[in-house]
Amino acid sequence: MMIKVCGMRESDNINALQELDIDFMGIIRYPKSKRFVDDKQKLAIEQLTMNKGTVGVYVNATFQEILQDIIxxxxxxxxxxxxxxxxxxxxxxxxxxxxxxxxxxxxxxxFDSLKEWEQLAEKFPGKLFFLFDTATKNYGGSGKKFNWQLLDSYKGQVPFLLSGGISSEDAAAIKSIKHELFLGVDLNSQFEDTPGLKNIEMIKGFIEKLRK
Known part of the structure; x- marks a missing residue:
């Protein structure tokens, strides 16, 4: 079960998270997000040694804006x-x-609307993945779940992560998802003390339940 923790911002919090058994951490570079990493915070993160997969999160950014963050x-x-x-x-x-x-x-x-994306994934094996989140006018961050039974309607071939309102109480329900392309989960607001500051012990406990 792959685990991504999104909305990381504080250096000490990032270092503590990197001690846990996670796969990816997300850094949000969307100015309208409550977990936006501004340029000053970006400079602090640049000084850290990142030993997990680092994910830059963008909403309709320019190609140049993304390029400037990659290194x-x-x-x-x-x-x-x-x-x-x-x-x-x-x-x-x-x-x-x-x-x-x-x-x-x-x-x-x-889900049939994803066919063009499916075709792109075929050209880049193991490089493009989907993330299914709860619909909101604010591009995510709602803290709410969508109906996970809808995943049964997905008949594509691209592996996916599940996001949207996942909490520490959801481990059993997540483990019961049997879709063969279900890779793992994306955690965020339900594991925070304040926006951008994760509760490390809560995440640790959830991982233990999920990995059992």
Whole structure:
């Protein structure tokens, strides 16, 4: 079970998280997010040794804005959380970076609409992954779940992560998801003391339940 913790910002908090059995941590570079990493905080993060997969999270950013973060933030993955087109993701994939493409899921979501993205994934095996989040007008961060039964309607071939309101009480429900392309979870607001500051002990306890 892959575990990503998103919305990291404080240096000490990042270092503490890196001691846990996680796979990725997300750094949000979207100015409207409550967990936005500004340029001053970015400078502090640049000084850290990152030993987990580092994910830069963007919403309709320019290609140049992303390029300027890749080396300083030691990015392994670029997460596209906005209305980006496959051609934009292709340009990032051609730089040999992984891409997490986020889709906002609601009751009438049409998984067939992902076919162009599926075709792109075929050209970059093991590089493009989907992240299914709860639909919101603010590009995520709602702290709410969507109906996970909707995942049964996904018949594509691209592995995916699950996001949106996951809490410490959800370990059993997550372990019961049997979709063969389900990779893991993306944790955020339900594991925070304040926006951008994660409760390390809460995450540790959740990991133990999930990995049992």
């Amino acid at each position: 300083p933030l030691q990015l392994d993955v670029v997460q596209l959380h906005g209305d980006e087109e496959p051609a934009f993701a292709k340009a990032i994939l051609e730089l040999d970076f992984k891409v997490f493409k986020v889709f906002q899921i609601k009751e009438d979501f049409d």
